[in-house]
Amino acid sequence: MMRCDDYRWQSEEVVTLCLQTLAEITVTHQPPITRKHPESLSTSVPRRIPPVGTTMAVRLLFVLVLLGHLEVSVTKLVPRLSFPLGSPGRSITMFSSPDVQNTTMLSLSDDNNTLLVGARDSVLSLDVSRTGVMEMKSKLDWSPSSKQLDDCSMKGKNKADCHNFIRVLNSLNDTHVYACGTHAFSPLCTYIDLEKIHQTAELNGKSHDGRGRCPYDPYQKNTAIAVAGELYTGTVADYRGNRPVISRYLSQGNHADLKLDDTMGWLDEPTFVSSEFIPSEDKVYVFFSEVGREYEFLDKIVVSRVAQVCTSDIGGQRTLQRRWTTFAKAQVLCKNRNQLPYNVILDIVSLPPPEGASEDEMLFYGIFGSQWFTGQSAVCxxxxxxxxxVFAGNYKVLNRDTLRWGSKVQDKMASPGQCGLHNASDTTLRFVKDNFLADQAIPPASHGLTMVSPDRYTNIAAQRVRGASGKHYDVLFLLTESGFLHKTVLLETGPRIIEEIQVFKNPQSVKNILLSDTKGVVFVGFSEGVAQVPVSDCSFYSSCAECVLARDPFCGWDRSQMGCVAVSPDRDDLGQDVDEGNVMGVCTGPKSRSGLDKSTAAAQLVLVSLNKAVTLQCQGASRLSTLDWHLPSGRSHDDYLWLPGGGLQFLATPDAVGNYTCYSDENGHRQTVVVYSVKLKSSLTPRGFNPALSQGLPLTTSPRRPPLRRPTEARPTTKGGALTSGPMGTTAIHIGAGSTESGDEQEVQQKNRNLTTLKQPQLIEGDSSPNVGQLPLANEKTYYRELVTVSVLLSLTLCALILTALYAVRPRARGLQICPSVEPGSASQERTPLSGDPPPSVLCKQNGQPQDKSLAVSNGALRSSNGHLPNTPYE
Known part of the structure; x- marks a missing residue:
């Protein structure tokens, strides 16, 4: 169970409710079994175990209490500009090779011309003397032998993890670098001679045992820093990873190699993150996270720590021989008031104090995650x-019999963590041995979170930049798990993400990030290689307004050259406003016009078909800008569908033609982005239509159209422009200087799928005009096939009717015969009586009339089926 009186990072209300809840439940924990103190088993106090149902009820109740006091105050920070991988606005230099993988360590030489890279089975030397160029000068092979790989695999390890992953790469002096690798789960270390690194492909010196200096497992985190030729490390010292140590190796002079005492409680399942050396303090600070045993709870609670050791420590004479006498640790607290803390430290970096300031103003920027909530991170x-x-204050008391911490004020026999205790008495050393955890936690400098992001950050780098006005700004470079580098400036009003740059596409493990102030680049080491990202590219901003609105302390507007240039100490006449971003205050005068004013520019001509849906897109100046439209006279906002991204969609009717102007507003600055001139195509105008309608004149009557509704959500901004074709035949013209991102296209198309009242909307290509800008339009849908089909069917129907009429007239044509000319006494005349039929001359017409009607119908072939004449009554 938890101890409410020690649960200091919660509010008083939570503690009060916790005490009320746990008042009737008493749980006494049995000390854990340790190899160091087996005698503690006999002195353990029997514990009373509550029923399972009671335990679970307390657990659920406490979780509900914590969730009830968690205030959701995360303000989503949106990067102003986003540069996908390969964007021309931000150039990234990449180094990759098929035989180079897992670049875990980065180290830059003192002259900033050579970058040493610790990769899998090798150490690389890259030439980075020229900006935008990374060329491999040499590659040192350091791979395990086939037998070592087989032995590692026989121990049950994955063969892919048995390679030599470089985990330590530190410069000891001007000539040598110290490197350590996992080497098939048998850590090895070696010296690398910088003068001979380009002359051979193999290591110069012999390798030696690296236990305690490098982890066995490549997935275990560690930290290492070199100070005056000595190596200070934080790692595990055994194969199973159960012996965490903070040690010093390569000791010089009267120094001896030191490590932590194995007594339980010094370190508890730590995950090492980083280490920093403070010259004025003569101390090395080690940052890590571990299980907080001072908080007795049903589950393990992870806390962030900072530990310190003095570089002058040589260990005790009798007590704590070859052990640290100056080791102390304290909790690092990253939280807001009445909120759960971000308790897992992920990365931290130091930033020296401003010039002339006290060293106590030195800052540490850290990334923290949460044990309870994943997917977001905070910066403190x-x-x-x-x-x-905190280290100079009181310390908690550790009861060695029960291994419980107490926070009562004790008589201090010494100040734990104080340098120079190696000559102290055994009583004093035993006191500092049992009292190494500071009683108070280290609060954040601003008494709260510096920033919270919905993105999970993994690595951080920091730089202090001098602005054009001489004011200094802290700029953070934060790398996300998804592969974006966020450049963030910290202002008095809060953090502001200036831009995000995509470094890699596929999510992968990032091992290191290194900032070079002098070169102005950030090196990122990841699984596939090394990336070099410039800290700024001021030439991307083509106008004074864009340069000022960026609020980038690296960039300022040069009024003489009419361009956005990098800020330098010798230039104090550059226009810049990082704090406010006031365009009117900087961009004044004819030489500093904001630009991007397209109110007088040629409009984009859009010819449309009547009663078809039209989509007009508008690209905002940034993600932080808002868009607005100036509509033709007589039109209201309810006549349009406002699309995500700032676009408009409407039905092409005679009263909808005219000019549409899109405006972008950001921080009080308004600029025209694009102007559309929408007209009806004359070839598809219905008969009797007044041509004056194409000029936008009002109508007395208008054709009925399906109602369009305006969504209730706010109109977001757009990020790019291109010619796309949406669902239902919708053709969307994206106007703007930027490129359209696939995410925006899918968002717009998803919105268009909900348009159930519009049928076959499209834009129609029209005649080009030399004075009007026009874009090529997508192919519209035609009814050519339907027309051909109907024509063929109509022709077949007419043919069938004609044939039916001809067949009906055929019997009458047989009865009307022309009398042949028969000579008297001819053979035909003689044969006529033999057939029983009247002679042909009797049936022939004379002057068109039959001579004898009775004879004309006497032929038996003309009788009906009943033996009578057709159409005559019978009795």
Whole structure:
């Protein structure tokens, strides 16, 4: 169970409710079994175990209490500009090779011309003397032998994990670098001679045992830093990873190699993150996260820590021989008031104090995650002065019999963590041995979170930049799991993400990030290689307004050259406003016009078909800008469907033609983005239609059209422009200077799928005009096939009617015969009486009339089936 009186990172209300809930439940924990103190088993106090149902009820109740006091105050920070991988606005230099993988460590030489890269089975030397160029100068092979790989695999390890992953790469001096690798789960270390690194493809010196300096498992985190030729490390010292140690190796002079005492409680399942050396303090700070045993709860609670050791420590004479006498640790607290803390530290970096300021103003920027909530991260800032104050205060008391912490004020026999205790008495050393956990936690410098992001950050780099006005700004470079580098400036009003740059597409493990102030680049080491990202590219901003609205402390507007240039100490006449971004205050005068004013530019001609849906797209100046439209006279906002991304969709009717102007507003600055001139195509105008309608004149009557509704959500901004074809034949023209991102296209198309009242909307291509800008339109849908089909069917029907009429007239044509000319006494005349039929001359017409009607119908072939004449009554 938890101890409410020690649960200090919650509010008083939570503690009060916790005490009320747990008042009737008493749980006494049995100390854990340790190899160091087996005698503690006999002195353990029997514990009373509550029923399972009671335990679960308390657990659920406490979780509900915590969730009830969690205030959701995360303000979503949106990057102003986004540059996908390969965008011309941000160039990234990539180094990759088929035989180079897992670039886990990065180290830059003192002259900033050579980048050492620790990769799998090799150490690389890259030439980075020229900006935008990374060329491999040499590659040192350091791979395990086939037998070592087989032995590692026989131990049950994955063969892919048995390679040599470089985990330590530190410069000891101007000539040598110290490197350590996992080497098939048998850590090895070696010296690399920088003068001979380009002369051979193999290591110069012999390898030696790396236990305690490098982890066995490539997935275990570690930290290492070199100070005056000595190596300070935080890692695990055994094959199973159960012996965490903070050690010093390569000791010089009267120094001896030191490590932590194996006594239980010094470190508890730590995950090492980073280490920093403070010269004025003569101390090395090690940052890590571990299980917080001072909080007795049903589940393990992870806390963030900072530990310190003095570089002058040589260990005790009798007590704590070859052990640290100056080791102390304290909790690092990243939280807001009345909120759950971000308790897992992920990465941290130091930033020296401003010039002339006290060293106590040295800052530490850290990334923290949450044990309870995943998917987001926070950034907290800590001051060196606060860390020193906590370490100089009271310490908790560890009861060695019960292994419980107490926070009562004790008589201090010494100050734990104080340098120079190696000559102290055994009593003093035993006191610092049992009292190494500071009683108070280190609070954030701003008494709250510096920033919270919905993206999960993994690595951080920090730089202090001098603006054009001489004011300094802290800029953070934060790398997300999805592969975007966020450049963030910290202002008095809050953090602002200036831009995000995509470094890689596929999610992969990022091992290191290194910032070079002098070169102005950020090196990112990931699984596939190394990326070099410039800290800024001021030439991307083509106008004074864009340069000022960026609020980038690296960039300022040069009024003489009419361009956005990098800020330098010798230029104090550059236009810049990082704090406010006031365009009118900077961009004044004819030489500083904001630009991007397209109110007088040629309109984009859009010819449409009557009663077809039209989609007009508009690209905002940035993700932080809002869009607005100026509509033709007589039209209201309810006549349009406002699309996500700032577009408009409407039905092409005679009263909808005219000019449409899209405006972008950001921080009080308004600019025209694009102008459309929508007209009806004359070839498809219905008969009797007044041509004056194409000029936007009002109508007395208008054809009925399906009602269009305006969505209730706010009109978001758009990010790009291109010619796309949406669902239902909708053709969307995206106007703008940027490129259209696939995410926006899918969002617009998804919105168009909900248009159930519009049928076959499209734009029609029209005649080009030399004075009017026109875009090529997508192919519209025609009815050519339907017309051909109907024509063929009509022709077949007419043919069938004609044939039916001819067949009906055929019997009458047989009865009307022309009398042949028969000579008297001819053979035909003689044969006539033999057939029983009247002679042909009797049936022939004379002057068109039959001579004898009775004879004309006497032929038996003309009688009906009843033996009578057709159409005559019978009795």
């Amino acid at each position: 800032t800590f001051q060196l002065g606060d860390i020193k104050t």
